Amino acid sequence: MFELIVLVPALPLASFLAITALGRRLGSQGAAWVACASTGIAAVISTVVAVEFIGDPPDQGFFAFEVWEWLRVGGLRAPFALHLDALSVIMTSVVTGVGFLIHLYSAEFMAGEEGYSRFFSWLNLFVGFMLVLVLAGNFVVLYLGWEGVGLCSYLLIGFWYRNPANGAAARKAFIVTRIGDVAMALGLLLIFTDLGTLDIREAMNRSAGVWPVGSDRAVAAAALLLAGAAGKSAQIPLQVWLPDAMAGPTPVSALIHAATMVTAGVYLVARTHWLFVLAPDILLVVATLGSVTMLAAGLSACVQTDIKRTLAYSTISQLGYMFLALGVGAWSAGVFHFMTHAFFKALLFLAAGAVILATQHEHDMRKLGGLARQMPFVFVTFLAGAASLAALPVLTAGFYSKDMILAGAWAAPEASRWFLGAALAGAFVTSFYSFRMVFLTFLGPARMRPHKLPGFAVGVPLGALALLSLGAGLIEIPHSLGHVSLFSSFLADALPYPPAVVPAKVELALQATATGLALAGLAAAWVVYVGFPWAAEWHATMRPLHWVHGLLRNGWGFDAVYDRVLVRPFVAATSFNRNDLIDSVFEGVGRGVAVLHVAAALTQTGRVRWYAALLAIGVIALLAVLVLP
Amino acid sequence: MSFSFPLPEHALLLAALLFAMGLAGLLARRNIVFVLMSLEVMLNAAGLALVASGHKWAQADGQVLFIVLLAVAGCEAAVGLGLVMRIHRRSRTVDSDSLDSLKG
Amino acid sequence: MGEDMLVAFYGAGAVAVLATFLAVTRAQPVHALLYLGTSLLAIAVVFYTLGAPFVAALEVVVYAGAIVVLFVFVVMMLNLGTSTTAAERSLTPPRVWIGPAALSALVLSLLVFAILTSQTRASAVQIANRKSYFALRASKDESQIENQEVPPRDVGASLYGPYFVAVELSSVLLLAGMLSAWRIARRERTSGTQEVRK
Numbered sequence: 056m057f058e059l060i061v062l063v064p065a066l067p068l069a070s071f072l073a074i075t076a077l078g079r080r081l082g083s084q085g086a087a088w089v090a091c092a093s094t095g096i097a098a099v100i101s102t103v104v105a106v107e108f109i110g111d112p113p114d115q116g117f118f119a120f121e122v123w124e125w126l127r128v129g130g131l132r133a134p135f136a137l138h139l140d141a142l143s144v145i146m147t148s149v150v151t152g153v154g155f156l157i158h159l160y161s162a163e164f165m166a167g168e169e170g171y172s173r174f175f176s177w178l179n180l181f182v183g184f185m186l187v188l189v190l191a192g193n194f195v196v197l198y199l200g201w202e203g204v205g206l207c208s209y210l211l212i213g214f215w216y217r218n219p220a221n222g223a224a225a226r227k228a229f230i231v232t233r234i235g236d237v238a239m240a241l242g243l244l245l246i247f248t249d250l251g252t253l254d255i256r257e258a259m260n261r262s263a264g265v266w267p268v269g270s271d272r273a274v275a276a277a278a279l280l281l282a283g284a285a286g287k288s289a290q291i292p293l294q295v296w297l298p299d300a301m302a303g304p305t306p307v308s309a310l311i312h313a314a315t316m317v318t319a320g321v322y323l324v325a326r327t328h329w330l331f332v333l334a335p336d337i338l339l340v341v342a343t344l345g346s347v348t349m350l351a352a353g354l355s356a357c358v359q360t361d362i363k364r365t366l367a368y369s370t371i372s373q374l375g376y377m378f379l380a381l382g383v384g385a386w387s388a389g390v391f392h393f394m395t396h397a398f399f400k401a402l403l404f405l406a407a408g409a410v411i412l413a414t415q416h417e418h419d420m421r422k423l424g425g426l427a428r429q430m431p432f433v434f435v436t437f438l439a440g441a442a443s444l445a446a447l448p449v450l451t452a453g454f455y456s457k458d459m460i461l462a463g464a465w466a467a468p469e470a471s472r473w474f475l476g477a478a479l480a481g482a483f484v485t486s487f488y489s490f491r492m493v494f495l496t497f498l499g500p501a502r503m504r505p506h507k508l509p510g511f512a513v514g515v516p517l518g519a520l521a522l523l524s525l526g527a528g529l530i531e532i533p534h535s536l537g538h539v540s541l542f543s544s545f546l547a548d549a550l551p552y553p554p555a556v557v558p559a560k561v562e563l564a565l566q567a568t569a570t571g572l573a574l575a576g577l578a579a580a581w582v583v584y585v586g587f588p589w590a591a592e593w594h595a596t597m598r599p600l601h602w603v604h605g606l607l608r609n610g611w612g613f614d615a616v617y618d619r620v621l622v623r624p625f626v627a628a629t630s631f632n633r634n635d636l637i638d639s640v641f642e643g644v645g646r647g648v649a650v651l652h653v654a655a656a657l658t659q660t661g662r663v664r665w666y667a668a669l670l671a672i673g674v675i676a677l678l679a680v681l682v683l684p
Numbered sequence: 685m686s687f688s689f690p691l692p693e694h695a696l697l698l699a700a701l702l703f704a705m706g707l708a709g710l711l712a713r714r715n716i717v718f719v720l721m722s723l724e725v726m727l728n729a730a731g732l733a734l735v736a737s738g739h740k741w742a743q744a745d746g747q748v749l750f751i752v753l754l755a756v757a758g759c760e761a762a763v764g765l766g767l768v769m770r771i772h773r774r775s776r777t778v779d780s781d782s783l784d785s786l787k788g
Numbered sequence: 789m790g791e792d793m794l795v796a797f798y799g800a801g802a803v804a805v806l807a808t809f810l811a812v813t814r815a816q817p818v819h820a821l822l823y824l825g826t827s828l829l830a831i832a833v834v835f836y837t838l839g840a841p842f843v844a845a846l847e848v849v850v851y852a853g854a855i856v857v858l859f860v861f862v863v864m865m866l867n868l869g870t871s872t873t874a875a876e877r878s879l880t881p882p883r884v885w886i887g888p889a890a891l892s893a894l895v896l897s898l899l900v901f902a903i904l905t906s907q908t909r910a911s912a913v914q915i916a917n918r919k920s921y922f923a924l925r926a927s928k929d930e931s932q933i934e935n936q937e938v939p940p941r942d943v944g945a946s947l948y949g950p951y952f953v954a955v956e957l958s959s960v961l962l963l964a965g966m967l968s969a970w971r972i973a974r975r976e977r978t979s980g981t982q983e984v985r986k
Contacts, residue, residue: 661784663719668711671891678898682905695838696903698801702808702827704896709812711888714879717817717863721824724855725808731843732831739838742936744946747843748954751947754850755958759965761855765862766973772866773975779879 056107057118060139063101063147064190066093067154068183074176083171087162090175094158094182098151105144109545116140116548119192119256126195133253136192142549145390146189146322149397153314154182156516160405161306163512164412168304174214178310181207185315189322194243194253197323201239201287204316205232211311212303221302228296235286235293239323242279245272246330259329266333277334280327281341288320288374290348295613297371301363305408308363313370313404314397321377321393328386328550342382342467346477349375351611353484357491358607361418362407365492368610369444369485370400376460376481383474385463386550387543392456395527399443399453402520406437409513410496413505420492425501432514434497436521441493443524445486445577448570449536452528457482459531459554461565466555482569486576494584533562695736702729716771716778720764727757793837800833815877817863821856828852839937842944 070093074086081089117140126133158178165174181204188200206229213225247253249272250261266273284290289297300312311317324331324341331338349372356368373396380389411418413430427434443453457478464474509517531542543554557565606612658669706725713719731750738746772778804827811823828851835844947955 659787661787663780663783664711664714668887668891671707671711671895675891675894675898678895678902682898682902692838693903693906694797694801695834697900698804698834700896700899700903701805702831703899704892705805705808705812707895708885708888708892711891712880712885713812715817715868717859717866717868718812718820721820721859722812724851724859725812725824725827728828728831728851731847732834735835735838735840735843738938739840739936742839742938744938744942745951747840747938747943748946748951750840750843751846751943752954752958754846755962758850758855759961759969761858762965762969763972765858766969768862769866769973778866778868779875 057104057113057139058120059100060104060118060137060147060190061120061122063097063104063151064137064183064186066097066100066183067179067186069093071176071180071183074172074179078172078176081172083166086172086175087158090179091155091158091162093179094151094155097182097186098148098155101144101147101151104139105148108139108141108144112548113139117256121192130251131247131253133193133195135196136254137190137196138192138255139190140549141546142322142325142390143189145394145546147186149394150182150185150189150315153397153401153520154185154310156519157306157310157314157401157405159512160309160408160516161304163510164306164408165304170214174211174304177207177210177214178306181211181311181316185319188319191255193255194246194258197255197326198240198243201236201283201319204311204319205229205236205287208232208300208311208316211307212300214303214307218302224296224299224302228300231293231296232286235283238279238286239283242276242283245276245279249276255326262329262333268333269335270333273330273333274337277327277330277337278340280323280330281337281344284320284323285344286320287323288317288378289371290320290344290375290378291351292613294348294352294371295610295617298364298367298610301361301367305363305404305411308367309401309404309408312367313400317370317374318377318393318397321374321381321389324378324381325386325390325550328381328552331381338382338384340382342379342474345375345378345380345382346474346481347375348372349379349481350477350484353481353488355607355610356488357484358604360421360608362410362420362423362492362496363404363418365420365488366400366403366407369403369488372481372485373400373444376457376478379474379478380460380463383463383467383471384552385460385466385555386552387546387554388456388459388463390546390550391459391531391542395443395452395456395524398520398527399440399451399524402436402440402517402524403444405513405517405520406433406440407496409433409509409517410437410505412513413507413509414503415506417503420495422502423496424499424503425497426503426505427497429501429505430508433509433517436517437497438493439521439524441489445489445573446482446569447486447573447577448566450525452524452526454569455528455531455533457569458533458566461569462533462557462562463555465561465565466557479568479572483572483576486573487580490577490580491584494580498585533566692736692740695739696733699729699733699736702726702732714779714781716768716780717765719780720761720768723764724757724761727753727760797834797837800830800837803827804830804834815880816873817868818860821859821863824859825852825856828856841937842940 070089074081074089078086117138120137120139121134122137123135125135158175161174161178165171168174184200184203184207186200188197188204191197191200209225209229212228213222215221243253246258249265250258252258252261262273282293286293297312297317301308303312331341352368352371352375356365356372359365359368373392377389377392377396380386380392410423410426410430410433413426413433414423417423439451443451445451446453446457448454461475461478464478465471467474530539532539540554547553609615658665703726706722706729709722709725710719713722731753734746734749734753736746738744738749768778771783775782807823807827807830811820811827814820814823828847832844832847832852835841835847
């Protein structure tokens with residue numbers, strides 16, 4: 056029964072091939088149908104498998120399936136293997152479910168665009184690769200999926216290729232994540248060298264025997280894998296590509312840069328938890344990196360004017376939350392937050408997309424406003440997503456996942472106060488920018504009239520995701536509110552770390568504090584943007600704050616630093632090597648031969664006397680050789 | 685009475701000297717007729733060397749080879765001069781340096 | 789008395805060298821050919837002194853008598869007269885001779901070296917194996933092997949004996965040479981070959 060899981064990555068990949076090969080014959084409608092159908096069927100199959108998995112789990116908690124023999128060279132044996140355990144079941148369900156909804160949404164969003172079929176084929180290719188990534192049984196297959204989603208991200212960011220800025224953004228994304236990928240490859244090589252295998256489960260079993268806790272090799276391997284994860288998940292210092300990646304179409308931003316691809320880093324860390332446990336220093340780095348990124352990106356999100364850039368920085372910030380959770384040892388909390396984040400962030404992006412579509416690609420929030428009355432359905436769903444993002448109490452899924460992270464941060468052994476403080480500060484900032492978005496876009500005077508209200512294909516995904524954003528949290532409710540631990544107990548086999556035990560009083564205190572901060576953020580946003588606009592004006596006139604605002608808006612100046620330190624010297628070096636040095640060597644060979652040709656041609660004078668003279672010289676040489684002693 | 689024949693080595697030296705002079709003439713002259721003439725000088729010198737060598741060993745082989753060489757020289761002179769006439773007919777000159785269309 | 793041959797040899801040799809030098813350096817074609825003829829006659833004398841009367845005769849008859857005459861005929865036909873002479877004088881100034889003289893001097897020196905050191909290089913076995921086809925030595929002293937005349941009878945016997953294949957091939961060669969010389973030198977009238985005007 057579990058073998059059906061093979062179809063889950065296979066169907067989107069097959070539909071990619073079908074749309075690419077038969078695109079002309081299928082036409083736009085056909086392409087959309089094929090794409091949505093393949094993803095939909097994959098979603099259904101993954102649901103069926105998930106239900107089966109929950110009801111009747113396999114022995115040892117996982118199901119390994121070798122599809123075919125792929126690599127066998129030297130000591131490396133890497134079959135194309137799929138590994139189905141609780142973690143991958145969750146990831147697969149989320150990827151296919153959200154993926155299907157976004158496919159449906161794209162059918163209407165991208166209608167009339169040039170390259171409609173191309174969009175769907177690439178979207179399917181992405182889903183296929185992402186599923187390969189999360190179902191991978193060994194690191195080689197995982198890396199295949201990793202690179203594949205990177206490729207699709209590049210293709211889709213630069214979808215509107217006629218604008219060179221989009222191409223530049225796509226290249227930036229690809230190159231920055233590539234840096235992480237190289238580090239990850241080195242980490243995999245290290246794992247293979249020391250442990251002798253690239254099968255994930257096998258490596259896990261061997262790791263404790265080969266690497267003592269805190270050994271240099273384990274630390275190195277963990278650090279390298281962390282670098283790869285940081286690249287893909289846009290953590291500092293490799294976060295510069297995600298805000299620019301918003302140049303792609305909104306469904307792409309929703310699927311790739313919110314719900315799925317950027318969470319590949321989180322998945323990697325969760326999957327290789329055994330390695331990070333062997334290197335506790337790196338776990339500390341994970342948590343620190345996560346919290347710093349969370350706060351920095353969150354503050355940047357507060358001053359953005361482009362609605363999609365705000366959501367991009369929000370994504371970076373929430374990914375920081377997930378890394379923080381993983382770093383303090385709350386593994387299932389991190390995965391839980393990934394799931395809820397996928398729902399509400401995709402929802403926010405799709406709703407923003409509906410707004411963008413309706414206002415004919417107006418991204419600037421200062422030019423929007425008052426859309427609550429004109430687009431009520433979108434307003435309600437956006438509000439649901441923002442509430443979940445801000446983790447408003449009880450009703451939203453975000454509240455439960457964030458609460459789990461706070462509990463984990465509190466219970467963490469080292470530096471827990473700092474992490475907890477950072478998490479709480481982050482809660483305030485998150486709430487502030489979430490509701491800032493809501494108020495600027497939907498409330499206030501109407502500066503723009505929507506031209507096109509969203510239709511069925513847009514509305515259904517919005518509604519479904521809104522329900523999930525509100526209700527998905529109910530599978531993991533903390534003790535104080537009635538204890539439900541469906542999620543963490545489901546994950547217990549894959550991530551054998553029971554959630555932190557927090558005394559009831561502390562738990563209530565945490566929840567109260569978090570709620571208070573979220574509401575405070577909402578209130579602050581209200582004050583600044585709705586209630587007392589003069590506060591915003593006064594705010595705007597303070598000169599020193601301009602500099603701060605500018606810094607925050609540019610993402611803390613990372614782009615400028617990278618440009619100065621990395622890009623400009625490299626460009627200088629390449630222009631110095633304009634006449635390619637190595638090429639000149641080869642060209643020199645050609646030119647040398649041409650020179651030799653000219654020299655040799657000089658001997659062909661066409662004159663008999665000259666040839667006779669050459670003969671004579673030859674005779675002299677021969678005689679000399681023969682006769683002289 | 686016994687004749688005292690000249691040393692074959694001296695004859696070979698004479699042949700070498702004649703050959704060198706013929707070679708110099710071949711390389712220096714531009715008129716094809718003179719070139720052919722120098723060629724005959726060289727062939728003759730080679731024949732002298734053959735006869736001298738045959739004399740050294742008192743065998744007829746040297747002279748026989750000289751006879752064959754005569755036949756070859758005759759044919760070569762005939763064909764060469766025929767070519768000279770052809771060239772002269774075509775371009776009114778017998779300057780070998782001007783016949784360089786196979787240049788390069 | 790026995791010195792006659794030596795005197796004849798050195799004298800004829802000197803004449804040959806001088807005549808050849810003149811033949812190669814003259815500008816007038818007929819002059820050069822006459823000097824060439826003289827040189828060939830001197831070489832014929834040298835042959836005689838080397839104990840080869842048959843080839844001496846052949847040299848006079850064939851080389852000086854046929855080939856040089858052929859050259860004279862062609863020169864006459866091409867009408868290479870005074871204009872050619874003047875042209876030749878301008879075309880071959882003394883400085884033209886530097887390179888060729890150097891090259892031929894090199895060749896000469898190598899040949900002389902080879903000749904003079906030949907005794908040290910020849911092996912005793914080769915000397916011992918040199919025997920004439922005919923038992924000519926039966927009546928002569930073997931130690932005197934170097935000073936023998938090779939009469940025409942021996943040459944003829946050799947030609948019709950071991951070397952008869954060479955004779956046949958030479959005759960074929962002569963035939964081929966005759967035909968090709970006739971064909972090449974023929975004046976084209978109605979055949980289709982294009983004469984490329986230079």
